[in-house]
Amino acid sequence: MNDLRFDRRGLLRGGAAVLGALTPASLLHAQPAAGSTLTIGIPGVPATMDPVNQINHDWMVTTQLIFENLIEFDIDGKLKPQLAAALPTISADGLTYDFTLRPGVTFSNGQPFTAEDVKYSFDYLLNPANRAARRPIFARITAVEVVDPLHVRFTLSEPYAPWLAFMTKCMGIFAKGSREANGPDFFRNAPVGVGTGPAIFEEWRANEYISLRRNPTYWNRGVPAWERLVVRQLPEDATRVAYIRSGQIDIMSSPPPRDFERLKTTNGLQGASRPTLGGWFAFYMDNTKAPFDDVNLRRAVSSAIDRDLIANRVYRGLLDPSAVSAPKSAWWYHAEADRAAGFDLDRAKRFMAASRHAGGAPIEVTIPATPYLLDVRDAALVVQSQLKAIGIDMKIKVMEFGPMIQSIIRGDEPASLWLQMSPGEPTYLLQNVLTPGQIVAKSTNYDSPAFRALLARAFAETDEAKLKPLYAEIQTLLAEDSPMVWIGFAHAANVWRSRVKDFTPNQGLTIDPRPVVLG
CATH class of the missing domain: 3.10.105.10 (Dipeptide-binding Protein; Domain 3)
Incomplete structure (x- = not known):
């Protein structure tokens, strides 16, 4: 147990010491190639790449780029179609939701995406034996039915309109059969080829970063504009500040409030909050x-x-x-x-x-x-x-x-x-x-x-x-x-370097790097 009855100025001096101890060599350790690589620095410790078990909102930046959902909340908090072609048709009693799916979508391994994958993903989530962390909030779904390859129907036990809003944060669609073929460690540590998203898992270096590469067959052509994404694990405020100031990261999550105003007016940096x-x-x-x-x-x-x-x-x-x-x-x-x-x-x-x-x-x-x-x-x-x-x-x-x-x-x-x-x-x-x-x-x-x-x-x-x-x-x-x-x-507050174009802080807070263009 730690009793935090201490002199706060002493803690800030300790933070300054951390900043001063960062040598050029430590800042450059394991850095990716420049140019088309977008690098993000966030706090926290990643625990899983599995979308149905991911509970760290910061690290959803990685899972949400690999796995997509039928619909999503955009950065302004509005529901819009993602793998669905449109928002669902809902029955008058509020118990049945019909989705028409987007045609021509494939998983990053080339397997076509169909209604069978949607049913498979939700059936896995809802099976109590799989102990998915996100199962309770979707538990009112009693049946998922494949009507045809591009049409899936959900039946609920009682009216429950909010469930649509939970897909972005709490769910992801993965390929039929992928759980049995690969096992839990695959989804937890290195889910390659089983998502439809704009990025493909590349590497997870413990205590340092998770990297993804652009999905060349992504259905939304031209997205993303970067070739590689590196998400760095930077728990300490002083370290994130040092990395954004030195150019070792392009976007910073959770800027310390005491530094935010100064950082966003620093030459070569921008910042915004909402x-x-x-x-x-x-x-x-x-x-x-x-x-x-x-x-x-x-x-x-x-x-x-x-x-x-x-x-x-x-x-x-x-x-x-x-x-x-x-x-x-x-x-x-x-x-x-x-x-x-x-x-x-x-x-x-x-x-x-x-x-x-x-x-x-x-x-x-x-x-x-x-x-x-x-x-x-x-x-x-x-x-x-x-x-x-x-x-x-x-x-x-x-x-x-x-x-x-x-x-x-x-x-x-x-x-x-x-x-x-x-x-x-x-x-x-x-x-x-x-x-x-x-x-x-x-x-x-x-x-x-x-x-x-x-x-x-x-x-x-x-x-x-x-x-x-x-x-x-x-x-x-x-x-x-x-x-x-x-x-x-x-x-939601971020600081980013001037070479980062078309970036907006996400009203839902998780960084959304999909639109980013690097100058």
Whole structure:
């Protein structure tokens, strides 16, 4: 356990030391050839290349270039066809979805793409024996039927409109028979030839990079313009800054907020950010374990956190503060619920006094050691200080993100402070975190029949005008129950070199290098 009660300036001096220690030789180690190679630097540690088990949003930049989906969210958060020729036809009862597929598509090994591959991929995902991490959010699919080679039909057990939005992040189409022919290690480590995407897997060098090469038979001719993509594993902020400044990477993910303004005005560099609709930054609490089994303590935590201070002082505008499950920019945001759960120190003290822990409570909160969307460490120190004002003694435990998320999935972390990314629609993270049986449901162990009933009504509705009051009810209920505490929504922010043309930060946050042209 690490208690992060230290001098922050000392940490920054340590970061400067890391930067100073980077020699020219270390910067040039294992560099690809220049010219038509696009190089990206991101934090985090890749765990798999398998699209149905990929849970690290940053590293989806690799899997989404290899594996495609019937439809996708574009960088502006709009649904559009990908392997499908058009958006699906949906039955009046909301239970049947018919897709016409794009003709003339092949996998990168030359095998033609047909409806059989779609059925095969979803059948694999849905088979409980395969233990796909993403299975729970697609579990309402009861049948996938091949109507003809370019026509596939999905049948659902109940109306569930959001599932279309989850394909980009949580699914990929692979060739029929490829799982049996190659085995799990192939998909985890080196899936060559089994995707339809614009890139083909080339190499995974542990702790350094994953490289892909352009798919010469890709159905969307002329995409991508680069010949090779290298995605570098650069966990430390100072290292990513050094690499973008020295030209060793072309695009940088997760620029440190304290450096972002300076970097984007540096000669030879550009930068931009945009709000996301799905980048939750939240305090997760196991509602079944003391002291978080006390609703008044949970309410006290929510009211004690000054989100504006965190957004402006720590993240310098790269976080939109919000005490509810929606950013202020979202059409489903409910201001009254935000005010009810937001910062009010006097209210926090009243909730604390009404709890079973009026005399104070010690808690331990787990945070990731390296940035994922944003660096949590600075914010954790601020939250620690703010909770101390109401008698909560918060100790901070630091873990590497990979082991941490697995521990959270198992339910081994009573409290955690971290960010996760959804496709940018209202229900994905609500379902994943706050309904039993979902992938990170044990982070809260919240189980409310009233909440589940409201969510089911939202699943069955597609009219935004009717959905808005439903989401207001949901946010009001969650403000009252406080099963977790929202802090805000991360921005998608990138810095890139001037030779990179036609690049835009992705509203869904994962870097999309498909349109990039190198000057």
